[in-house]
Amino acid sequence: MDTSEALEGILLIDKHTGCSSHDIVDGVRRKLKMRRIGHAGTLDPLASGLLVILVGRATKVSQYLMSLDKVYEGELEFGKETNSHDTEGEIVSQAPVPADLDAEKLSLQMSSFVGDQYQTPPMFSAKKINGVPLYKLARKGKEVEREPRFIRISKFELIDWQSPRAKFRLACSKGTYVRTVCHDLGKRIGCGATMTALRRTASDKFCVENAVTMEGLSGMGISEIKRLLIPVCTAVPSFAL
Secondary structure (H helix, E strand, C coil), X not given: CCHHHHCCEEEEEEECCCCCXXXXXXXXXXXXXXXXEEECCCCCCCCEEEEEEEEHHHXXXXXXXXXXXXXXXXXXXXXXXXXXXXXXXXXXXXCCCCCCCCHHHHXXXXXXXXXXXXXXXCCCCCXXXXXXXXXXXXXXXXXXXXXXXXXXXXXXXXXXXXXXXXXXXXXXXXXXXXXXXXXXXHHHHCCCEEEEEEEEEEECCEEHHHCECHHHHHCCCHHHHHXXXXXXXXXXXXXXX
């Protein structure tokens, strides 16, 4: 069977931490023995969860699927800031967590982030300036002006509070840097904050509960994988391949 001709559709992968989205794409390419594989929204190596993989002609709907709203669950730690806004970076400042910071006050501050706004991409990001990824400049100690971009946060809620750590749920539009939201929350609280964990749980109608891990995928035959593929016409009814 010619796999490249036989397979097309959307494959939901539950990405583990410590690998890049590109690593997952490469792994699926090797498993399916086909080159035409893409994804609909990057996850940083620190993050786990839902990665929407596009197989065959499904890559044509990449831009549409990337534009869908995402839902995340994560954890942040107050009292320190890093240059990457997460634990991958170096600590640049530390401050005591306010003794009176409780769940009610924290929830109130988090709710103030809900709505339309502009966010400045962090220096440690894959966004390119004049063709150069920002993280390459950041690693050289350089900082350049970045144009803020429009984002929408529809939910930012507290799941658990055990000072100095908070677990949260956030629903947002395409292109939102969740670690920067955590960083900005720390600024508002006054002691700084760093994102310590992140998991994408949904991308519009796609949920991580319906995803397969790469370990699970590796043990499947092509016929099993074919049954997992979501037809593009189901995900994007108006799109004709």
